[in-house]
Amino acid sequence: LWVGNLSWNVDDAWLKSEFETYGEVISARVQVDRASGRSRGFAYVEFKEMSAAQAAIADSSKEIDGRAPRLDFAPVRTAPDQTKRARAFDDKVSEPSSILFVGNLSFDATEDAYVLFMEKFGEYGEVVNIRLPTDRETGQPKGFGYVEFGQQADAVKAFDALKGQELFGRPIRLDYSQPRDSSSGGSRGGRGGDRGGRGGGRGGDRGRG
Template sequence: MKEGKRARRHQMLNKSLKRKETVYVGNLFFDMTADDLRTAMEKFGVVEMASIIHDNRGLSKGFGYVRFSTIEEAETAIAQQNMQVLEGRTTVVQFANTAMSRSEVDKTAPTFTLFVGNVPYEMTDQDVNALFEDIHNIVDVRIPVDRRSGMPRGFLHVEFLDIPSAVRAKEMLSLRDPYGRKLRINYAAPMKMQQRRSIPEEPEM
């Protein structure tokens, strides 16, 4: 009953907000990264930018923003994901009160860590080892799995000894297509920083 009232309240709120390409996504797990959010929302359209909001300590506030390429894609995300379960939590998805700037979309500064997306679900541990066989200075590879099914979620985080190694690896991996799928490679926040962001704080609504 409470969920129904909450859903109706958010529907009315969405009607009062200006239609735009950017949506607010709330009630997220505090260990969810921007790459996790991007992957979850790509089924609704082309995601130009995904961002998790952090406090001044670098900890996630439990919400973020996603900018789609069109308003129609944003509307699809709201219609299909608002008040629906994402990674075990009922999310709030609505038009954002503010829009993402183009400068935020274009942030591509190299880091020690690579996000490797569009990874085929059928890849085995042997396939993953072969993918990185000739890539040097890898410190750690993280393969996120679904909390409920225990199955891989279709992306990896790879941490390197230094930034030049990550830059070289990005160039090499961008040319590979395991099982016929083109990998999507982006720089990401170091995994140790992501782990420090797991302490919860009350999300802003």
């Protein structure tokens, strides 16, 4: 499981004890900043049985150090799985850049998607901007977004690690995107970038026009 919205007080042992009530925990790892060693506010918990992970997600009353954690499945995909999926979707990767295109977002991706993006992609480097575009006329989400890193190398690391993994129950499509004219519009503003509210749709429209 991916566990977000954690208090900085929570360490590995505390995290493990909180989730052992649902079943046997194989590992519990709070993600920390490499430079300072401080918690980054999210973690990964691996259970022996899938049923334990499902029980944890189903428990809406869960609190850790006075905060309600955000839970999501964090599937591990092997390289063959990613290759097979790339062929099925006819994925063609663009030239690497510091900006990642994120497609195939679910209708279940509410405004929490902004925080989830920041925490998941932020594991691989400094995220300086997130855009979740919406339709200019209807305000409805377009089903894709953009994550900009401070360094291209960090974007490459995130691409390699997260391509094909699931967010909100659907495998995301990743590609590199070149810097665009900020006057393109069609998004609602947010911290460090634009927030598209609910990121839904098929994710097929890359909105590069």
